[in-house]
Amino acid sequence: MGANTTVVFADLTGSTRVFEAMGNTRATDIVTRLTQWIGGVCQTHGGRVVKSLGDGVFAVFPDGAAATMAVLELQRNHQKRLQSWPAQLRMELQIGVAAGEVVEVDGDCYGDAVNLASRLSDLAGPSQIWATESVIEQLHGGEVRHRNLGPINIRGKNEMPVVYRIDWQDEVTEFLTMPATLMPPSRTVDSGFGQIELTWLDVRGLFRVEDLPIHLGRVDEAQFVVNDPRVSRLHARIESRNGTCVLVDVSTYGTWVRFRNGAGASTEIALRREECVLHGSGEIGLGAPLSDFSAPTIAFTTMGGNLQLARPGVR
Secondary structure, eight states, X not given: OEEEEEEEEEEESOHHHHHHHHOHHHHHHHHHHHHHHHHHHHHHTTOEEEEEOSXXXXXXXXXXXXXXXXXXXXXXXXXXXXXXXXXXXXXXXXXEEEEXXXXXXXXXXXXXXXXXXXXXXXXXXXXXXXXXXXXXXXXXXXXXXXXXXXXXXXXXXXXXXXEEEEOOOSXXXXXXXXXXXXXXXXXXXXXXXXXXXXXXXXXXXXXXXXXXXXXXXSSTTSSEEOOOTTSOTTOEEEEEETTEEEEEEOOSSOEEEEEEOTTSOEEEEEESSOEEEEOSEEEEEESSOTTSTTSOEEEEEEESSOGGGOOOXXX
16 A cells, blocks of 8 residues: 555544443444444545444545544544533544555555554543654644654554644644643653652552552552542552653553643543553543543652653553
8 A cells, every 4th residue: 555554543432331321232323323424534535444443443544634634523523423412421532543654465454554553542542633743744734733742652662653642622722732842852851750649539648769669459459549440459550660650550441641731731641551651740540531520530749850851651
């Protein structure tokens, strides 16, 4: 297919909850209709659906601009649809986009761009679009808002690709339109990390570097206990590594992290057996996305050193 192919993975989140609420027959019908609609939008923008993946779609496009227009339409129209759905039945879209050489064999597609787009779809939070720099370089001028998340560690890759979040909302604040202000260009972290404070409901813990590693989990063996059925026995681990504070997900249902900064905006990443550097302050969601207001959410604050220069990296 050539070196300029753009790959899109669009996945529905929360489908397990919908199957539990509606039963297999009705839920299958809804998911099938949604994936067919996703495929139709991709085709309208010149893409080709390689295959459906249960609750997601794998498609390829001849260029990054066409793929970007397709995923923007997907997010905008799907969000309008969700506004009329009951909260427990909402399945948001998380999308990964990557460009590069793709090889087609017997109707299926293979290559680094395929693997990378799939991983970005997994890592993007609900209602987010994550894209590689090779996709952003194909866009024209300022027609699409995007934010540089910096180099991100991807499991299985030796080099960290630069990843962007594409903003699809029609109305965003001036802060969100500012290019590349979220993270600095390097992954420098002050080696003075000293301690981390965790708070969940009335449970509070302060852990120094020498106390780490610790586990967050549902059982008493965990150093920070969160008693919620969605939390695994030992759900996540916090450790000190090379002067940084690292959160490692070891759970069944995943961990979500949202970082705060001084401008009041935030960015969120989803971890599934992966890790990220904790910096500044924010929230950690165990077993459910932070967009689910019932999710067990731990507030964290790191202290001791200029940790604002740290960037979340995914292993």
